[in-house]
Amino acid sequence: MAEAPLLDVKGLEAWYGESHVLHGIDFDVRKGEVVTLIGRNGAGKTTTLRSLIGVVGKRRGACIYKGADLLKVAPHKVARLGIGYVPEERGIFSSLTVLENLLFPPAWQAGGMAVDEIYGLFPNLKGRDSTSGTRLSGGEQQMLAIGRILRTGADFILLDEPTEGIAPVIIEEIGAALRILKDRGMTIILVEQNLRFAASIADRHYVLDQGKVVDEISNNALDANMDRLNRYLGV
Ligand code: ATP
Numbered sequence: 309m310a311e312a313p314l315l316d317v318k319g320l321e322a323w324y325g326e327s328h329v330l331h332g333i334d335f336d337v338r339k340g341e342v343v344t345l346i347g348r349n350g351a352g353k354t355t356t357l358r359s360l361i362g363v364v365g366k367r368r369g370a371c372i373y374k375g376a377d378l379l380k381v382a383p384h385k386v387a388r389l390g391i392g393y394v395p396e397e398r399g400i401f402s403s404l405t406v407l408e409n410l411l412f413p414p415a416w417q418a419g420g421m422a423v424d425e426i427y428g429l430f431p432n433l434k435g436r437d438s439t440s441g442t443r444l445s446g447g448e449q450q451m452l453a454i455g456r457i458l459r460t461g462a463d464f465i466l467l468d469e470p471t472e473g474i475a476p477v478i479i480e481e482i483g484a485a486l487r488i489l490k491d492r493g494m495t496i497i498l499v500e501q502n503l504r505f506a507a508s509i510a511d512r513h514y515v516l517d518q519g520k521v522v523d524e525i526s527n528n529a530l531d532a533n534m535d536r537l538n539r540y541l542g543v
Contacts, residue, residue, distance in 0.1 A: 311339075314337055314338055314374065315497075316371075316372040317370070318370045320332065320356065320367065320368075320370075322352075322358075322365070324365050329355050330352050330355055330359065330519040333352070333519070333521055335521050337495060337497060342490050343496070343498070343511065344510045344512075345500075345513075345514050346514070346537075346540075347515055347516035347517055347540065348541055348542050351516040351517050352520075357497065359379075360378055360497075361378075361383055361391065362379075362383035363383055373391070387460060391464045392457035392464070392466065393466045394453045395453075398450055400441040400449045400456075401441055406436045406437055406441070406452060410456055411459070413460050419461050419463070421461075423459070430451040433448065445475075445478070446474050446475075447475055447478030447481070450470050451485070463495065465489075465497075467496060467498045469500060470486075471500065471502045486498075486509050487508075496509075510527050511526070513525045513537075522540065523537075
């Protein structure tokens with residue numbers, strides 16, 4: 309029998325106040341996979357990630373993770389399950405230094421990365437221990453935001469548009485780091501608009517439109533389905 313997915317999302321609905329934003333999202337993620345959520349602005353990608361960690365209004369459906377329904381887990385306990393969220397705005401503490409930012413979140417899980425290991429993965433941060441968060445470039449802040457999550461011991465990472473507004477050379481470096489993490493068995497959901505970047509790391513892609521998953525495309529089939537995908541994206 310095939311192994312159960314690490315995460316199985318079924319009929320996920322979500323609201324912000326009265327506004328019904330997700331209308332029955334279905335997708336799954338297997339252990340060690342990198343899966344992307346793609347779609348136009350406002351399709352519901354960020355809301356899907358936020359629903360998994362419990363920071364939207366009302367939710368309905370099921371998000372079964374390691375046998376437990378995340379919709380029944382209090383938001384402050386989700387990190388203890390090994391799930392790490394890196395928001396689009398990164399959430400770096402600007403008044404703290406690089407090292408302080410890395411050391412700030414508790415290491416919830418055993419196996420969290422040591423600071424030196426994080427510097428190995430993101431050499432741009434090395435030697436910047438005392439630099440304040442605000443003095444980093446956007447790309448370096450993104451590296452710090454990912455590094456901070458790796459320190460907690462998370463082995464399932466939700467990454468919201470890590471390439472947004474970042475220089476191409478830094479995008480390459482972030483991609484290289486994510487491929488190393490994938491090789492080490494990390495599971496990743498990536499919200500991404502940059503298809504080239506998504507294709508360089510993902511196994512499968514889910515297309516969202518108006519709060520629903522409307523298509524699933526394996527990475528191998530991405531090129532052959534580019535016209536279909538561009539129609540969804542309105543390109
Ligand atoms: P983007 O790339 O623009 O972030 P997205 O696919 O991630 O797009 P979401 O951010 O999930 O889309 O937004 C889905 C819908 O929910 C949009 O119509 C958006 O306007 C609405 N929305 C997002 N955040 C809120 C909020 N805090 N309150 C009310 N509505 C919201």
